[in-house]
Amino acid sequence: MRAYSPSNWKHTGVVLLCLLPGLGLIILLIGTVISMAVAQSVGYFNFSGPSEFSLIYWQKQLASPFLHRSVLYSAKISLLSSLISVGLAYMFAMWLRRPFPGSTMLGGLLKAPMMVPGLVAAFLLLNVIAFHGFVNEFLLWTNIISKPLRMQNDSFGTAVIFLQVWKQMPFALLVLIGPVQSIHNEIFDAARDLGASAWTRFRKIVLPLTLTAMQAALILVFIRAAGDFSFQVIVGPREVSSMAQYMYTVQRLYGEWNEAAVVAVVLMTMSLTGALLLAAVSQFLVTGRRR
Amino acid sequence: MLKRTLIAAATALSFAQPALAADDIMTKPWDDIVAQAKEEGQVVWYNWFLQPRFREFVKGFEEEYGIEVTIPDGTNEGNFNKFLAERDRPEGDIDVMSVPGDALSKFDPKTYFLGPLDTLPDFDKLRTEINSGDGKGYAVAYWGNQTGLAYDPTQVEFADLPQTFDDLTAWMTAHPMEFAFNDPQGGGAGKAFVQMAVRSKVSDADLKAEKFDAGWDWFKSQKDNYGYTASNADSLTRLNGGEFHLVVAWEDHLAGLQKKGEIDKRMKFYIPKFGMPGGGNAVGIPANAKHKHAALVFVNWLTSAKVQEMLATQLGASPVNSAAKGVPGGVPAEQRAYSVDWLAADTTDAISRQFLEKVVLGQ
Amino acid sequence: MRRSKLNILLVAILVIVLVLWLAVPFGMALLWSLVDPSKAWSYPDLLPQKLSFVRWTEMWETTNLALAMGHSYTLAPIVAVCTLILAAPTAYAFARLDFHGKTAAQMLSLLPLVVPEFVTALFFTSLLYKLGIYAKFPAIVLGHIVLFLPYAIRILTVSFAQVRQDLIDAARDLGASPWARFSSAFLPVLKPGILAALIIVFIQSIEEFAISFVVGSPDFTTIPTILYSYLGDNFIRPNAAVVSLILVVPNIILLLIFERLLKSNGAVTVGGKG
Numbered sequence: 001m002r003a004y005s006p007s008n009w010k011h012t013g014v015v016l017l018c019l020l021p022g023l024g025l026i027i028l029l030i031g032t033v034i035s036m037a038v039a040q041s042v043g044y045f046n047f048s049g050p051s052e053f054s055l056i057y058w059q060k061q062l063a064s065p066f067l068h069r070s071v072l073y074s075a076k077i078s079l080l081s082s083l084i085s086v087g088l089a090y091m092f093a094m095w096l097r098r099p100f101p102g103s104t105m106l107g108g109l110l111k112a113p114m115m116v117p118g119l120v121a122a123f124l125l126l127n128v129i130a131f132h133g134f135v136n137e138f139l140l141w142t143n144i145i146s147k148p149l150r151m152q153n154d155s156f157g158t159a160v161i162f163l164q165v166w167k168q169m170p171f172a173l174l175v176l177i178g179p180v181q182s183i184h185n186e187i188f189d190a191a192r193d194l195g196a197s198a199w200t201r202f203r204k205i206v207l208p209l210t211l212t213a214m215q216a217a218l219i220l221v222f223i224r225a226a227g228d229f230s231f232q233v234i235v236g237p238r239e240v241s242s243m244a245q246y247m248y249t250v251q252r253l254y255g256e257w258n259e260a261a262v263v264a265v266v267l268m269t270m271s272l273t274g275a276l277l278l279a280a281v282s283q284f285l286v287t288g289r290r291r
Numbered sequence: 292m293l294k295r296t297l298i299a300a301a302t303a304l305s306f307a308q309p310a311l312a313a314d315d316i317m318t319k320p321w322d323d324i325v326a327q328a329k330e331e332g333q334v335v336w337y338n339w340f341l342q343p344r345f346r347e348f349v350k351g352f353e354e355e356y357g358i359e360v361t362i363p364d365g366t367n368e369g370n371f372n373k374f375l376a377e378r379d380r381p382e383g384d385i386d387v388m389s390v391p392g393d394a395l396s397k398f399d400p401k402t403y404f405l406g407p408l409d410t411l412p413d414f415d416k417l418r419t420e421i422n423s424g425d426g427k428g429y430a431v432a433y434w435g436n437q438t439g440l441a442y443d444p445t446q447v448e449f450a451d452l453p454q455t456f457d458d459l460t461a462w463m464t465a466h467p468m469e470f471a472f473n474d475p476q477g478g479g480a481g482k483a484f485v486q487m488a489v490r491s492k493v494s495d496a497d498l499k500a501e502k503f504d505a506g507w508d509w510f511k512s513q514k515d516n517y518g519y520t521a522s523n524a525d526s527l528t529r530l531n532g533g534e535f536h537l538v539v540a541w542e543d544h545l546a547g548l549q550k551k552g553e554i555d556k557r558m559k560f561y562i563p564k565f566g567m568p569g570g571g572n573a574v575g576i577p578a579n580a581k582h583k584h585a586a587l588v589f590v591n592w593l594t595s596a597k598v599q600e601m602l603a604t605q606l607g608a609s610p611v612n613s614a615a616k617g618v619p620g621g622v623p624a625e626q627r628a629y630s631v632d633w634l635a636a637d638t639t640d641a642i643s644r645q646f647l648e649k650v651v652l653g654q
Numbered sequence: 655m656r657r658s659k660l661n662i663l664l665v666a667i668l669v670i671v672l673v674l675w676l677a678v679p680f681g682m683a684l685l686w687s688l689v690d691p692s693k694a695w696s697y698p699d700l701l702p703q704k705l706s707f708v709r710w711t712e713m714w715e716t717t718n719l720a721l722a723m724g725h726s727y728t729l730a731p732i733v734a735v736c737t738l739i740l741a742a743p744t745a746y747a748f749a750r751l752d753f754h755g756k757t758a759a760q761m762l763s764l765l766p767l768v769v770p771e772f773v774t775a776l777f778f779t780s781l782l783y784k785l786g787i788y789a790k791f792p793a794i795v796l797g798h799i800v801l802f803l804p805y806a807i808r809i810l811t812v813s814f815a816q817v818r819q820d821l822i823d824a825a826r827d828l829g830a831s832p833w834a835r836f837s838s839a840f841l842p843v844l845k846p847g848i849l850a851a852l853i854i855v856f857i858q859s860i861e862e863f864a865i866s867f868v869v870g871s872p873d874f875t876t877i878p879t880i881l882y883s884y885l886g887d888n889f890i891r892p893n894a895a896v897v898s899l900i901l902v903v904p905n906i907i908l909l910l911i912f913e914r915l916l917k918s919n920g921a922v923t924v925g926g927k928g
Contacts, residue, residue, distance in 0.1 A: 022744025036777040108913040115905035119885040120898040124679035131534030178846030268768040343716040363872035372775040373868040533697020552691030
């Protein structure tokens with residue numbers, strides 16, 4: 001690379017100018033906010049006592065088994081939610097690829113849950129899975145079960161994953177549908193003529209051509225699910241906390257603002273690295289296999 | 292040289308001015324405060340529950356003083372975040388701030404609130420310690436309430452209701468998954484029950500030493516017999532939905548929900564003989580409140596004996612002004628006697644923490 | 655055609671799924687919202703005993719729902735458009751320019767998404783105050799833009815990457831003006847991404863609670879403030895149902911309008927022949 005050529009300077013200038021309004025604003029403001037959180041995690045911005053530098057909060061939290069468990073639990077929920085949401089979204093995107101009568105309406109209905117605020121979604125689900133809710137009464141009525149099931153706080157987190165998928169799948173669909181629709185029919189026809197099965201066509205044509213969109217969808221769903229608080233509190237398992245829930249526990253129950261900031265920093269690191277790992281693995285699986 | 296000293300002195304003075312003014316207000320004669328409050332003409336009260344009812348209720352104050360009261364919508368958490376975030380603003384939006392009594396230990400009332408509030412004419416009749424929290428004279432209680440057990444009389448007869456803690460254990464074994472209490476973080480009712488269970492099972496010496504293991508053993512042995520709900524409201528909703536027949540609840544909360552037809556009116560409330568704590572909420576005036584005088588006059592009105600009696604009869608609260616006469620309706624007086632005080636804040640917090648670590652998460 | 659038969663079958667299955675997916679939850683919410691205050695709906699009644707619109711009128715009269723909706727629906731479109739404009743150059747750089755540290759830059763652009771709510775509520779708002787931005791509306795707009803930039807950047811990056819270089823070159827070779835080049839080579843491909851980004855940012859802005867509440871309260875109330883008051887820790891079904899339904903209906907109508915826009919332009923996106 002010719003480091004000092006005028007065209008390079010010009011190129012760098014264009015890049016910086018492009019990044020300024022978007023990334024620049026983010027780094028300026030969110031960068032400051034995150035440094036404030038980091039500062040709080042080492043003893044500053046204490047609301048209930050004097051502020052001074054200390055690593056004790058990190059030592060205490062990193063040694064806590066509850067933090068470890070909530071990191072693992074949140075990672076599990078986010079991973080499953082993002083895989084299921086993106087998988088379902090691909091299915092619907094492939095189906096809606098070519099317009100047919102009613103496909104606009106269908107697309108709208110599929111995306112409807114996106115318009116429902118998270119808390120409302122949890123409330124709607126609660127109505128359905130309650131002890132004497134719709135599902136239980138229906139199962140009782142059809143004699144499939146003799147006693148109502150308790151579905152509200154199952155220990156795996158199924159209800160939370162269900163809610164995440166209900167809410168996030170439309171986002172994934174919205175991100176994927178454009179790129180899927182822009183794949184040419186000729187490519188599919190050619191592949192079909194060569195005798196490729198539907199699965200092979202999907203794997204060899206759709207996945208590689210929509211890789212960036214898929215990564216975007218995976219990243220967005222993973223991060224959103226990793227920060228979940230309200231679904232977890234209402235329908236999540238009782239014996240383990242999500243990271244956001246644990247953070248509030250440390251802050252409210254323990255009154256430890258600085259330690260809560262440690263959990264916040266861990267949460268941010270986990271969502272970011274988790275999302276990027278997911279993107280890297282999907283890249284490897286899709287492009288690596290083709291070679 | 293002189294000039295520089297003068298400038299320095301002038302700057303020092305101008306910085307000292309607001310602080311001086313703030314101190315000044317606490318030493319003014321009460322009549323002056325009232326006069327200035329009327330000039331301010333308005334007060335913004337951040338209260339996180341029953342806002343529509345309180346908006347009706349404060350009309351009495353508005354008519355008496357000609358000061359307009361605004362009660363914004365908001366949650367306990369949201370209000371608290373705003374309260375903390377606004378600290379560095381020269382003038383904040385909040386004039387009067389409500390906090391649950393136990394939240395007083397989560398921040399320093401002396402730096403966040405104006406005070407001490409001994410300038411209030413009724414101060415010696417008010418409580419500054421409530422619900423295991425301490426306002427240190429910078430916050431006063433305005434709302435008292437009682438925890439106990441809510442039950443469905445079509446499922447449990449009054450005579451069969453558990454009274455001692457052993458009764459409760461036996462009842463739970465005989466009726467598995469019909470009793471429930473909530474996550475202590477989702478509301479004080481659950482916190483109250485966990486504390487009472489520990490107090491029933493643990494000796495006084497062990498309580499002092501924070502050795503609560505006998506209590507945790509009880510929870511573990513009963514694991515399959517009790518329901519564990521998300522919040523005060525979740526417990527009552529599921530009592531109403533027929534999932535549970537006996538749940539830990541706040542008396543005023545149940546009464547309020549029944550009045551509005553959210554929970555069926557057949558549900559009843561009692562205080563068991565093993566005792567349940569009474570609690571409450573406190574108000575303070577943020578140090579950077581815009582309408583400080585009006586806020587003082589409002590807090591005085593809200594905590595006065597007359598208004599406390601009205602809160603008791605109209606909204607089901609327990610009076611927290613020692614001059615207020617009469618007990619609220621609801622449970623009979625002999626049951627009121629079973630009401631107990633919370634343990635000290637430190638012990639209460641230690642119990643809630645250990646419960647979370649050893650019972651909820653420690654499986 | 656086999657495909658059309660398959661579609662009928664699939665549509666039938668989907669109708670059943672959608673009934674469970676949407677109709678049952680919303681139907682239940684509607685029932686709860688109609689429960690008359692004089693007779694609560696409790697076990698063992700399978701259906702409410704007495705229905706009325708009392709809760710709807712009461713909710714409308716005792717809360718500032720209309721005002722909050724007005725605020726939210728003014729705020730959200732402004733945030734969506736500003737975010738889109740600010741995100742576009744960064745997305746263009748991510749998709750079409752080569753530079754050192756691009757991966758790191760892309761990672762940094764995700765930061766606003768991972769910041770937990772309490773950090774936003776406490777530190778972002780106090781940062782806005784420290785910057786001297788006390789005016790509620792601009793402060794919330796700025797906060798929302800920064801928080802939701804990552805969505806727009808990510809989605810537009812995908813779209814920009816799909817624009818075909820040969821089309822741009824062809825347009826240039828034909829002597830097209832910059833605008834003609836943009837509208838013929840870029841715009842058709844970008845359109846679905848633009849609409850998707852607008853919708854997502856719009857919804858996020860409508861739903862955001864922490865900044866809107868801490869900065870906006872008491873005089874600039876938005877929808878989530880009311881929603882959280884009725885659906886937070888102490889949520890109670892009948893009132894929650896009323897608030898939910900009032901808030902969800904305009905959102906769904908909006909979505910259907912967006913969908914129509916997306917369809918009418920999206921079909922063209924198949925782009926040049928390959």
